[in-house]
Amino acid sequence: MNLFTGESSDEYFGGELTPAARRMLDQLATATPAEFESLLWTAQVSSPDCLPVYYLLYKYHASRRQFDLAEKAARSGLLHAAQQAGLPADWQAAEAGCADFSHTGPARFWLFTLKALAFILLRQGRTEEASAALNKIRQVHGGASGLGDDVIAALLEGSRN
Numbered sequence: 001m002n003l004f005t006g007e008s009s010d011e012y013f014g015g016e017l018t019p020a021a022r023r024m025l026d027q028l029a030t031a032t033p034a035e036f037e038s039l040l041w042t043a044q045v046s047s048p049d050c051l052p053v054y055y056l057l058y059k060y061h062a063s064r065r066q067f068d069l070a071e072k073a074a075r076s077g078l079l080h081a082a083q084q085a086g087l088p089a090d091w092q093a094a095e096a097g098c099a100d101f102s103h104t105g106p107a108r109f110w111l112f113t114l115k116a117l118a119f120i121l122l123r124q125g126r127t128e129e130a131s132a133a134l135n136k137i138r139q140v141h142g143g144a145s146g147l148g149d150d151v152i153a154a155l156l157e158g159s160r161n
Helices: 019-030 033-046 051-063 067-085 106-123 127-141 149-160
Strands: none
Touching (some): 019 051, 033 051, 067 106
C-alpha cells in the first residue's frame, strides 16, 4: 500500500514485482528464518530482472553482517539496473549526465544500490573501493544528492582516523 495515497500497489523500491517474485515474497510473512533466505534467492533466480528482489537481498544480508552475500546481491542488482536504464555494465564507466536519476526507476535504483555497495564495501574494510563508489555517485549525480551518501562519507572519514 502506498502510505501517501492509501492506494494498493504492487510497486516496491525498484519497481513492480513479477507474479513469480510476488508469490515468493508473500510467503516471507510466515516463513521461518531458515526459509526466508531461500525464498529471497529463489525469487531472484525466478525473476532476475526484478529489481526489488535485489534490494531485499542486499538489505537482508547486510543486516545479518553477511557482507559477501550482500555484496553479491548489490552487484547483481547494479548490473540488472544498468541494463534496464541503459547505463554501462561496469559502474565505474558511468559518467555525469548518463541518466536521469531524479525519478523512480532503474537509474535511481542503480544510484541507491551503488550507495548500498559503498556501505557494504566500507563494512568489509575495503575503504578505497567504498571511496571509489562514493565518488562515482557524486560524479554522476552531483555533490548535493540527498541520497544519504553524506552518511557514508562521514563513516568513511571516521574509518580513516
